[in-house]
Amino acid sequence: MVFIPLTYSPAHTLVPTYECFNRCTYCNFRVDPGQDNWLSLEAAKQRLTALQKTRVTEILILSGEVHPRSPRRRAWCDRLYALADLALSMGFFPHTNAGPLTRQEMARLKTVNVSLGLMLEQLTPKLLATVHRQAPSKTPQHRLQQLQLAGELQIPFTTGLLLGIGETWADIEDSLTAIAACHRHYGHIQEVILQPHRPGRQQRHLAPAYGVETLIQVIQLAQQILPAAITLQIPPNLMTNPDDILACVEAGARDLGGIVAIDEVNPDYHHHQVTALQTFFQQQGYRLTPRLPVYPPFVHYLSPRLQHQVHTHWEKATQAGDRPGTLPPRVDPIQCCGGSNN
Numbered sequence: 001m002v003f004i005p006l007t008y009s010p011a012h013t014l015v016p017t018y019e020c021f022n023r024c025t026y027c028n029f030r031v032d033p034g035q036d037n038w039l040s041l042e043a044a045k046q047r048l049t050a051l052q053k054t055r056v057t058e059i060l061i062l063s064g065e066v067h068p069r070s071p072r073r074r075a076w077c078d079r080l081y082a083l084a085d086l087a088l089s090m091g092f093f094p095h096t097n098a099g100p101l102t103r104q105e106m107a108r109l110k111t112v113n114v115s116l117g118l119m120l121e122q123l124t125p126k127l128l129a130t131v132h133r134q135a136p137s138k139t140p141q142h143r144l145q146q147l148q149l150a151g152e153l154q155i156p157f158t159t160g161l162l163l164g165i166g167e168t169w170a171d172i173e174d175s176l177t178a179i180a181a182c183h184r185h186y187g188h189i190q191e192v193i194l195q196p197h198r199p200g201r202q203q204r205h206l207a208p209a210y211g212v213e214t215l216i217q218v219i220q221l222a223q224q225i226l227p228a229a230i231t232l233q234i235p236p237n238l239m240t241n242p243d244d245i246l247a248c249v250e251a252g253a254r255d256l257g258g259i260v261a262i263d264e265v266n267p268d269y270h271h272h273q274v275t276a277l278q279t280f281f282q283q284q285g286y287r288l289t290p291r292l293p294v295y296p297p298f299v300h301y302l303s304p305r306l307q308h309q310v311h312t313h314w315e316k317a318t319q320a321g322d323r324p325g326t327l328p329p330r331v332d333p334i335q336c337c338g339g340s341n342n
Contacts, residue, residue, distance in 0.1 A: 003287035011058035011258030023134035023253035028200030058293040059087040065099035084112040094295035124171040126136035151186025154297035160193025164210030164216030176225040190295040191231040212244045219251040237271040
């Protein structure tokens, strides 16, 4: 039997800080600035050490946003860098999502991350009068600029839409079209997350859960608009019924994202067990396999050092039978102490 490939990332989340100067009304993550103790490198190292004998490969560094003009902004950026460098040195593959960054901040983080991410959410400016009324960094053009900067810097990038926060069907189409145009220009967007809104206990936004039927229609629309090189991702923990996940996969989603112990963004919704998902999907003709936070076609964007670490992992995974897809030719290990290959 020939199985259709489906992927997920064995991941663990490190949160440098929950503090955030935005006040999105649907947020179940943030705390007020100054009301959180930042994650120390010592605490992070303890957690990573405990993960070294597990199947975790991705370290998602997911942070609240420190204001660009805050006197602590530089220290915050230093912490993002240090956490990623630590994870990398311990054999993991960091992926950082910390809100809009400057070109200099992104360029620095590129050296210790195999990919970066930022949810576009929705491009319509009307949300600035509703759910984003107290969220200065959610200005549509500001977020779209991040996708463009990542392209200019040749950073493998993840973005996505948040669905059910007041957008129209035309808004969804416009946002997908903007992502497609950016990728066609730069070729760096490896996946788009289609995240349905689910109510949480901390939020002030009173909208109901986004319907699975509508989500399936968005997946179908995304397939029509986005280049085929971009993988569509759905978060399986936001659907309690495995048949709903299957319906999304049959509509065109091909990745289940990072499966973690706690979904920090949606803490009320826990992930299904990977083994249960693998068994379920195998019965439906799909093979659910682990992947890294950088997809094989985008590995050539990485520095020789990072490429070497990816190839080394892939060779070990091949021996264990866990290798999804193929990689470009191995870089010369002699170059791995050098800078970017771009």
